[in-house]
Amino acid sequence: MDSSVISFYAISAFLLTFGVMAVTTRKIFRAAIWLLFSLIGIAALYFWMDFQFLAAVQIIVYIGGIVVLIIFSIFLTQMSGKDMPQALTSRKLIALALSLGGFAFIAHFLAHANYHESSGLVDAxxxxxxxxxxxxxxxxxxxxxxxxxxxxxxxxxxxxxxxxxxxxxxx
Amino acid sequence: MQLFYLLKNEWMLSFMMVVLLILKVADNGRSHSSWIRIFNGLMLVLCVAGWLMPTVEGEAFGGMFFSYKAGAFAKNLLCTGTLFIGLIGEDWLKKTRHVVEFYLLIISTLMGMCFMISAGHMLMFYLSLELASIPLAAMCNFGFEERRSGEAAMKLILSSAFSSGLMLMGISFLYGATGTLSFAQLTLMSSYEPLFIIGFVLLFTGIVFKLSVVPFHLWTADVYEGSPAPVTAFLSVISKGAMVMVFAYILYHVFGALNDVWYTLLYVLSIATMVIGNLFAIRQQNLKRFLAFSSITQIGYILVGISGSSAEGFTAAMYFIVVYLFSNIVAFGVITHIASKTGNETIDSYKGLAKTNPFLAWSMAIALFSLAGVPPTAGFFGKIFLLKAGVGTGNFVLIIVAALNMIVALYYYLRVIRAMFMDSNENAIQPLESGLSLRIALFVCLAGIILTGFAGSIYEYILNLNVGL
Known part of the structure; x- marks a missing residue:
């Protein structure tokens, strides 16, 4: 395992952790901040793939623009500081089962797919x-x-x- | 010069948008009726020019845009339908705030649909689909005083975001499986690889979400009920019409090689759509909800026709869209008029309508007969052609289910007609004065309902459009 693979897994772990935190936290403001971190993770993935321009756009547009907009609109509503209501446990279980099942289904096919070699280098x-x-x-x-x-x-x-x-x- | 004809509807619509914006900036104090006249005039010019200009087949922008005869026909049809919706919505438009903005939104939606029909690349398809659905959500919110209108807009935007998410995932899988997003190359590279099929099914799901096929129909009734009546008419006629066209085109010409995959999907979905749409329509009291479920059922019949996977299937679907457009515009014209004058939207409030407003009652009755498929209205022929196209595959179960559903549908369409003609009511709706534009729209569409059925040349004209494909 070389350093590139290790850094890929590190970035992915970072991205997924903050992604999960963004959807599980009960404070809406925190969700926006965790979303910010997971978007930074995506920008890091672009850097890892050597797409500097895309990474810069990701940082400028998503992190600098969209997340700031989301935070602004959260401040404009009145409920920004309060905890969101807890979902029913049964619903949580159903949602968990469905998303895990869907993930396993798709992951199975993605792992066994025949990918085509990209035709020539992409000039990015x-x-x-x-x-x-x-x-x-x-x-x-x-x-x-x-x-x-x-x-x-x-x-x-x-x-x-x-x-x-x-x-x-x-x- | 070729480009001029190739993108005729698109450039005219964008030109119209610019004209409206400049007029708005130049003179903000214009009255509502003056704006309505300007829009109707421009739209009329656009429709006439669209039908008269020669149709050129070909592609532009390096395959991003692709024009074909059936698509050009559908675009002209959608523009004409929008003109009629502008006419039937006049009463409501005079009362609404921000009439120019409403027109700008309706034009951009229409432009999105035109580009969607001509898309030759998944990117164009996705972007134009968004252009056809995001402004639509803003239009649903135009009943500013009503809470349910805002709710409708919210539901539409959330459900369309969800379906777009599914669709994008499907598109990215297709890209992963083939390495291309252009329709021409996807056709060449389509295969039975699992990744390709999953991508296709996700894309399919995204589209049937917009068509509100059962089990993806849950947003439809609430959105239809909450939106102002002209917007509901636009949603159910123009938006559905464009989606059916694109759906049939993508299935037949891009994923034609996966014929047996989508045949199975259509088989299951069309039965579910027809049965569940019908069962729910029986229970409805609000006319807009009623027409929402009725339109779900009609989509079910269209799926039966499309499943025939032949040139006749394509033609039958398009022909049915023409008939459906005329019938639904008449039905919504009556509903819009009565709702904006009296605020009544329930079937009970229509009791005794035939005595006080015979013209409106008769128009509504003819429209409902056409939707139910009673001869001699065009709806009858539309359904016959759909079933005939469906028989082509030899699957008689599907045809029998469809035919049985048409009988059930007759029951609930007649329920409305009974309320209007047979039930007596002391506080029936007072005689209403209908404006000139409403009467023009109703007369033209009523003539359309009758003539489209008898003039066989219309069906043949549509059939000939497909030869080039």
Whole structure:
């Protein structure tokens, strides 16, 4: 077992521990913090795979942006400090059995799958990714990129409309 | 120039979005009825242009976008349906706050559906599916004063997030098994490897979640009941129509090699969907919940047709969508009108409607007859074609179950008709004045219900669209 494999298992253990803690804690604020750590673990996995750009995006977008947003919205609600109600034991058991069963089922197939060798090396450097995002040729992602901007616009309009207070009636 | 025709609906919709945004920024004080006129006018131009412009087959953006005749037909149909929904929802739209934002959301949803129908890559498919469902959840919340409307939006967004999660997992398995996400290459590389099949089944689950096939239907009734009536109409007609189209396309043309896998899935799911949808529909009092379960049952029949795995199956499903669109828009038109004028949504409150509002009662009755599949309405022919396509596989159990369910369905559709025509009621709904746009929409759709059945050329037209596939 070389150092690379050991570091992979270390990162995975870190990620999974915090992932489990995020879903089991009863304080919603702590759940957000544990989520932050498990996202850092994912960024570490990207670094381990030598995808520096993806790792940087993971840190900037997820850790710097989304988790901060989640924490903000938790502070905006009133229940941030309180414990969430305990789930019924029977429900917990059912959920545990289902998730373990599902995991075992999928893991079995994943372990016995015939994976194909990747066709050639993937160029994950920043200029290559940038060029692909704007390319309209085969393998380019210009159209999905533009579609995401429409999706963001629509989501923003939706959010603003929902959050907007009722305007004063004109006399 | 080819690109101009290839993406005709998509670019027109995005252009319309920009126009509405600029108008909104330029003049914020415009009245509601002026916005409604602008939207209806633009949408009408879009629909006419969409039907008149030549349909070009081909691909763009390096295979990300793929245009085919049946898809172009479906896109035009969805845009036309949205125009009608704008017309029947006028009473409600005049009262709502943020009418422009509602239109922007409806256009972006429609755009998502158009891209979804033309997707040639899993990434495009997933993104456009999200574009077609996230703004929809915001639209469900448009009954701002009502708690159930917010609840509906919450349920829709959570259940669609869950189904997207399943779907993404499936897509990542497919990628793991084949190393590609483009539809053309997935078709070439599809195999009976366990990983590929699991990926496919998860993707399948995600899609049937959106179609609200039993046992993934639990969100449907609550969301339909809580949303404002025009949004419910949009959800049940346009959103379902687009999903059926995409579903049939993906099954037939991307995973055609896994025919026997998805045949088994469809066999089990369609029986469950028809039976359970029917049993629950019998018990409903609220008309929106009633139509929710009725639409679940209709999806069950569509699955029977799709399971035929032939060109006729595809055609029958599309033809049924046309009929279903007309019938449901009429039914929802009546419900929207009565709900926005009086606030009544239960079957009991419709008692004696035929005496006070004969036009609305007759429209509703024809729509329900078409949904039940009573001749001479088009619903009858739609169901015949679906069953005929289903027989192609020689599985008569499925056809017998479907036929029995259609008889049960007749019972509960007639229950509403009995309430409107036979029951007397002292406090029946007062005679209501229906606006011009509602009457236009109802007349066109009623004509559609009758004519689609008799004009055999429509069925043949749809059948010919599929030849190129």
């Amino acid at each position: 450097s920043m200029p290559a990714i940038g060029r692909k995002l704007l390319s309209v040729e085969t393998g380019g992602y210009a159209l999905p990129f533009e579609l995401i901007s429409v999706l963001l616009l629509a989501s923003m309009i939706g959010c603003i409309v929902i959050a907007l207070k009722k305007a004063q009636e004109k006399p």
